[in-house]
Amino acid sequence: MRARISLMSAVVATTVGLSACVNGTAGGDAAAPAVPSDRPTPTTGGVESAGVAESVVASAGAFLASLSAELRDKASYDAADPALRQWIYFPSTRDRNGVAFGDLTDEQRAAALGVAEAVLSDSGYQQLRGVLAAEDALGVRNHDTAVSSDRYFIAFFGEPGVTERFTVQVNGHHLAVNTTYENGRVSPTPAFTGVDPVDFEVDGQRVRPMLAKTQAVSDLLDGLGEGELAAARIGPIDDVRVGTGASEQYPESAGTLVTDLGAEQQERVVAVVRAWVGDADERVAEPLMEQYQAEFDRTRVAWSGSTDPDTPGSYLRIDGPRLWIEFSNVGRFGNGDNHYHSVYRDRQIDYLG
Template sequence: MTELTDHDIDGSFSTARINVRSDDILLTSDSYREFIYDHDDPAIAKFRGLDYEAFADEKKRPSFVQDLLASWQALYDEPFVGITTDGTLVPGLYPLPKRTEPNDERMVTAAYHFLATLDAPQRAAVNHAIDAPEWRAWSNPEFVIHRVGVRLEELSRDAADAALSLVAASLSPAGYERVREAMSLNGYLGELTDLTPLMNERSYWFSLFGTPSTTEPWGWQLFGHHVAVNCIVVGGRQVIAPVFLGAEPALSDGAHPPLFADREAQAIRLGESFTDAQRAKAVVYRSVLDPAMPEGRVHPADERHVAGAFRDNRVVPYEGICVREFDDAQRRLLREIVDDFLLLLPDHQRALTMQLVGAHLGDTWVSWYGATDGSQPFYLRIQSPVIIAEMDHHAGVWLSNRLPARFHVHTTLRLPNGNDYGRAYLAQWRAQRNE
């Protein structure tokens, strides 16, 4: 790795974001507005006038991006296993009761209402088998990698609204509000850059998997720039994972509510609560671009987060501090942070998932990169046998900050050891019916 230079940047996938620095990266009071490109700056002006298809073609042209896409395609082509700590699945972590409950009827009703708004070609495009590989085709860049399902901005207003009504029927009210705010911030970014054909509130792909039913497994997927939500119901249990939510800007000076301010504040409270001995274990790297990081630890697209798009089978060893070393107050705060990561789940489903998380609290690890007092950008990962939750500050893509800042945030949520996309529940549901 080399030191950052002012000219060392490659569009959305900046080489600057992987260059380590020996000095501290301090957060300032600068607004994201200080980093808005001039309207005619070539960094953004060259894309003006393109539709999303032409933009995708242009973004994929550089050889660096071609190599990146090839690496992602290779990961996508792998058979699904699930994220593990050492390459071996831990069995029996997600028990599905033999006496299952019905799936939420409101979701089923909303799904059929959505389907009724589509014509025959659209219905054919939106429907996939329950275990179709397209589940794993989601991504978070603003340019198209895989075309899966239907694109909301190409649907009629009634059809797009019906798709979002299904999302609303599936999530908690607060969870739906968060997803919609992330989509709205994507539209806001399009307005800031005058690139609304590429980034708007409806530049997202939507699919159904399986047949909507109160008795059979089925689900849906919504993905695009800074939003990817995978939702499946199996025997009355609901999985919403993987989830990717982010924003640039995540803080918008009153134009929009801050998307992750509460979670960030909770994380900093936890970091500030560490004793010196705890901090020495929890803080894996002293900054988010620490020269002590091994080669490749910071990815040009993902930066530090490890559970993003196409990472379904990643081996992620535990690092940091085990929660067994926390006191009761720290454990309560940790549970509050995890509960916020699970906000998209309806209350009953979130409570069931939190019970599962609680059962493995003693085998939960917290890793932190950067200062723990909020003075620097930071990376946080909470990891156990049944959850991976990440929060990472990023450098600019459509804003000009070349170092990570609080106003560009990525978050991920996974259910490791094979239950992303509800796969562990689905396997049990099928086995129970074949007994």
């Protein structure tokens, strides 16, 4: 495999006007006082999940075997290639890492989706399919052929093997899957999920790819009392704060401690965390849920804008020693329609530490 770095800086000029999609441009956290952070020292880690990699390795092998030598080379990177950290979440006419879905035959595309299905949980995979469908709906709505599920890419960093270190990356405008495996250890982060439109129809069927996430956010914020909302509120934020590259910086902790909430409210925090962590294979997600919940005495909830996630400008953050989840309704440039961005990261095991 050759080492390559893909430079992806051009933004598609569409009527969506995606200025809110660019990393690192969000507002500050002015309303709630910052508190001293309790950050772990990053170490090589990951979840010990024996057997998880086998189906991924098999699916990846079948997909790669279906490709021509040229496409197989394009999909393959060294495990330590810096391009791994260069995923982006805005539409671009420049190629991302790997092979575009639009360059695949129907059979090859099905095999690529089979890799994603092996990596993710059932709900995570269905969400991915919904995000792809939303991208096609967005392109049709804006009469823009550059906005399409064809512009989503799949790449492999390292040769997929049960003991070898490798990462499966699926990246497009509103999706970043970065799941890393090595000798029984797994990391499902960093992960980005967004969607626009958020509610649409395909063949007469209603599709809402991020409904489980927004419902969990709504339930949590609806369950907080006036004083708790005041303690957790921070200043206006117009997008997720932690992206990639230069914006891979965490702000100071702010908001209210999870353990200062009542038992039912804490269960609603658990539901929010599970809505994101549960996109991963359940054999990976369940141990992580236990680890994150054990740190709730050092985990904070913060929000801004509106307590209704379907109001543009609404924002929620779950911020623990390791765990970082953000949800932002960035709206759509020029009108008040909904447009979601979200990120799930683990400070200790992103990219497997």
